[in-house]
Amino acid sequence: MTDPAPLPGAGGPGGDFAAFVVRRHDDDVTAGPERLGFDELPPGDVVVSVTWSGVNYKDAMVTVPGNRVARTSPLVPGVDLAGVVLSSEAPGLEPGQGVLAHGQDIGVARHGGFATVARLPADWVIPLPAGLSDRAAMTIGTAGFTAALSLDELERHGLRPGDGPVLVTGAAGGVGSMAVSMLAARGYDVVASTGRGAEAPRLRHLGAAQVVGRDDIDDAPGRVLGGERWAGAVDCVGGATLPRVLRTLRYGAGVAASGLTGGAAVETTVFPFITRQVALLGVDSVLTPRDRRRQLWDRLAGELRPVHLDEMVDEETTLAELAEPLARILEGQVRGRVLVRVAGG
Incomplete structure (x- = not known):
């Protein structure tokens, strides 16, 4: 087991971090950037400093009043994320290692990728394949x-x-x-x-x-x-x-x-x-077993990597600016991938 590492801009586990938070209020929903405390993260074996995430339709849906996607409130959306391990209690996932995670309950029943820090069960986290950057992983997403x-x-x-x-x-x-x-x-x-x-x-x-x-x-x-x-x-x-x-x-x-x-x-x-x-x-991408996820991500870093990957990015945004592209996705106005530059966001 490793000791919890300091959080970016937080001064340690007792500090806070940046996040985009959705809150339910009776029949209404509010969504926007906030600071959350480390103690508000759900339990997990691995703490990740999130560098990139991607905007998916499910992420936009959790901002709609009365939606049945979000299963908790408050909620940090972001059903996929990539970043660097800050601390880990799991063998094979070490501090400083590049990782990615998606599916499971991420961004719907527990805090997801729209925050500078995520804490997840080790079984949900896989090492970033060789030759695939964190940004490219979230472009694939x-x-x-x-x-x-x-x-x-x-x-x-x-x-x-x-x-x-x-x-x-x-x-x-x-x-x-x-x-x-x-x-x-x-x-x-x-x-x-x-x-x-x-x-x-x-x-x-x-x-x-x-x-x-x-x-x-x-x-x-x-x-x-x-x-x-x-x-x-x-x-x-x-x-x-x-x-x-x-x-x-x-x-x-x-x-x-x-x-x-x-x-x-x-x-x-x-x-x-x-x-x-x-x-x-x-085809269910949410509960795919970890071994198969790793195998497919290795292929996505190799022979399955889309040839025109960079051209699939429609725009980049930050946590502070995230509300606008989420609204446009709901209106069907986004064609390609929207990436969220989380680190420093």
């Missing part, structure tokens, strides 16, 4: 990890480059954009589906061989089965889109489903499953 997990699920199911076109729905979004880039880098023939036609040039730049509209997925709408079009698919939408994908998968193909921007209810039939033996592969 939860969205990139989810895309990598989707690709990994498809390849475990047997998908290989050269098998045929791979569809990505919701391709202009965070997970979709990352999936397009990763699949293309692996040599797959990527078909990107989006309802935002203006995003077509960007998606082609990321590696999509073809960009289609939402309604172009299914070549036989209204029928229980369409043509066998896709060797695999990454679905970030759910709702009415997922049944269209299932109807048009090739025999034995799979779709990795991670999103519900199109709705949580899915209405389909058993025919794709019992006549084409397709597979619906669930």
Whole structure:
């Protein structure tokens, strides 16, 4: 066990630190920068000096009155973070070591990455892979990890480059954009589906061989089965889109489903499953076991690293300025990643 290290700008464990805090007040919510005391951090084995975080839709949702995302108040949002270990009671995580964390209860049921200090269970923290900076890790973030997990699920199911076109729905979004880039880098023939036609040039730049509209997925709408079009698919939408994908998968193909921007209810039939033996592969990036998270992050630092990673950053912000991009994300006005420069924020 190591002794608690001094906190940045706090003079020690008894001091305070900068954070962006969301508080519930009956039917209202307030959100903004505050100073918190070290004793307000939840229990944990590892104390991290946070350097970078990323803004995700879930982070914006916790600022909405009546939301069901935040499970405690006050709450420091930030579902992913990267930084340096200040103190640790866990073997393999040493002071001064670069680390990252995401998923679990971070930023929803316990304080997350929008603070200069985080205290977490050791099992939630993984070493920063060699060759990957803290900023690059947060550019990839939860969205990139989810895309990598989707690709990994498809390849475990047997998908290989050269098998045929791979569809990505919701391709202009965070997970979709990352999936397009990763699949293309692996040599797959990527078909990107989006309802935002203006995003077509960007998606082609990321590696999509073809960009289609939402309604172009299914070549036989209204029928229980369409043509066998896709060797695999990454679905970030759910709702009415997922049944269209299932109807048009090739025999034995799979779709990795991670999103519900199109709705949580899915209405389909058993025919794709019992006549084409397709597979619906669930993708959960929140509770992924630590060993698998480490393996995927090692791949994200290597062959799965998006080629155009720096171009995926829309803006950088600080804790003091964070309220404005959170509001714009809720309004659908943010295209790429928003990074939070936490150290000194």
